[in-house]
Amino acid sequence: MLETNCQGVITSVMTCYACFMLSATAPDPDDKAPSRRDRVRAATIEEIKTTAMRMLREHGADLRFADIARDMGMTAPALYRYFADRDELLSALMVDGFAEMADALTSALDSAAPDDLAGRIRAAAIAYRDFARADPSRFSLLFGLPNPGFGRHSEHSSGPAAGATMAALEGLVLSVVEHGKRPTPLVRVVGTTWADEAGTIAQRNDGTRIPADIYQSLLHFLAAVHGFACLENFDHLNWVTEQSRDELFDAQIALLVVAMGADQ
Amino acid sequence: MLETNCQGVITSVMTCYACFMLSATAPDPDDKAPSRRDRVRAATIEEIKTTAMRMLREHGADLRFADIARDMGMTAPALYRYFADRDELLSALMVDGFAEMADALTSALDSAAPDDLAGRIRAAAIAYRDFARADPSRFSLLFGLPNPGFGRHSEHSSGPAAGATMAALEGLVLSVVEHGKRPTPLVRVVGTTWADEAGTIAQRNDGTRIPADIYQSLLHFLAAVHGFACLENFDHLNWVTEQSRDELFDAQIALLVVAMGADQ
DNA sequence: TGTACATCAGTGAACGCGCGTTCACTGATGTAC
């Protein structure tokens, strides 16, 4: 039984295993309690990733193994004890990044009432934007170009991790639907294929079906907020003052509230 | 007088000069007619850029001088006769890319009546999305991460070129306003700073002032469409069929039509 | 409790590679008298 639990938690990514180990008080995994060595190792992995992210923030997209090692007071070859590859490290950073984003979104959503659609829209939008602004390098890592040498089609796929973010976003409307509410989006041009999509999506949400038009409005939300975040983050809105950007974003939230039918 | 014209056309970027030279029938520039050598040189520059774009498309973000040269039947050092730097070449590609995007948007807008706001919204949105899909590498070059080694803060700024795209987009609402129409956006939460912005923006549009709330709705349009294009282009919507993406985009256009007050 | 062995983190040196860029030079094209 514990075994099955672990299978669920350790999502095939070594990284999660590391996070797990870090907390010495965690319930025993596999069969044995984590040894001291295990915990030290996990802490080192965490330090590598933290250092790598700092390097990304400071020196831009080209991440050098030697730099990370030097910064940690190690030599470069030592890193190969923890990550088989430069790609594997980058992949781990992406997995973590998506997880952090999912966390940021869910905790923002948790601060709003489950059936308060407008409040949830505001909370999620602000959280999304702030997640990007808080660490532009991380946002770039997740949503910018694939890093040099890190093909999106490589075996280190970040797809499942990105799915976690999407699942968190689905929480925006999911709890509203679960509370029996049925908001009417402003635009309900729902294509025929969306009935099938809704079924697929329901599978990751305990079977709760989100009506197709509501789900589409959620994707409108995503597109709008993501678009704003990308523009702002990649310097395409720098011809306007920051205050103007803030006001623009407020207006955009107001629009989304109406668009998703959260104004009754 | 001709001189002044040229100053306007040749926007301080050598690249445009090259395009100019290419057409042998162009009106004489500076003072002398372009010599044969000049035209050959311009054609070579064009070939380099075309080859470079193909390399970007085929081999991803890392653009190698040696590859370009080999593909053209030249040696790498020869390229330095045309571009001082790898950065300068990339910068030229970006300038061209933004210009192409501006062209695509304006010609799409020209296919709709000047006062038909809904038609212009549809035309521009589709053109924007198609521009991205037609050449994902080019779209990535313009809106993805800064390419490795190409700092956005380097002296080869692409700011002015990106501005051309924005100006093209302003054409969406500009002609409507010029025709005396005054659509009412759905959401009119216009912050105080936008009065100033409107003045600045008017300067690049022959002084025609676009009302602040309309301009904001244009930026909502940009954010939504850009967000969709980014998601679709960077593989974050691949968990849904292409048909569903099409339908989603249609719905998004419908929403923008309502949001910008194009449904009367 | 102590000894012998296994495991593992980390080192230092070196391989290998590839690419941006420079430089001296050739050969062709265009120009001035």
Added chain:
DNA sequence: TGTACATCAGTGAACGCGCGTTCACTGATGTAC
């Protein structure tokens, strides 16, 4: 019209650098009997 010179595209070789990765080895930590 022809000769002497200037300009410029392109070559080939080489510099220089830096980084990913491998490998044999050391020393410390943990484990079994």
